[in-house]
Amino acid sequence: MNFLKIISCFICLTISVQLLNAQQSKQLTSPDGKLVYSFALTKEGAPEYSITYHKKPFILSSALGLNGWEKGFVLSGVTISKQDTTWKPVYGERSLIRDHYKQMIITLLVNNNERSKLQIQVRVYNAGIAFRYVFPAQPQGIMD
Secondary structure (H helix, E strand, O other): OHHHHHHHHHHHHHHHHHHHHHHOEEEEEOOOOOEEEEEEEOOOOOEEEEEEEOOEEEEEEEEOOEOOEOOOEEEEEEEEEEEEEEEOOOOOOOOOEEEEEEEEEEEEEEOOEEEEEEEEEEEEEOOOEEEEEEOOOOOOOOOO
């Protein structure tokens, strides 16, 4: 009977670790499904990304971060949205330009501190990927 309890505990622990790792890893696919942006946090809390194209590695795991903000992050939240609109340029070859992408906003906290927040905004288009760092307004200031 004790053997069954030990096996059950081991299985629960394994599932918990896999769920925790899944929470630290996120993916975003282009509207046509060919490009995939993957985000993950290492054990040290360092953000990394990779990109695949047609299910083949295009950019291998690469570090994200800013000087002094390389590790110690905790994933606070992720929001995913999509957009498919058109806009008219002032001049150019086309009269309408399609703006079709999926977006993921990854919110990270440095050392789990709400006052040290960093967002990584990722947009995946059929023709490419763009991302930028955003420091949300902090009414009480930034770091202690």
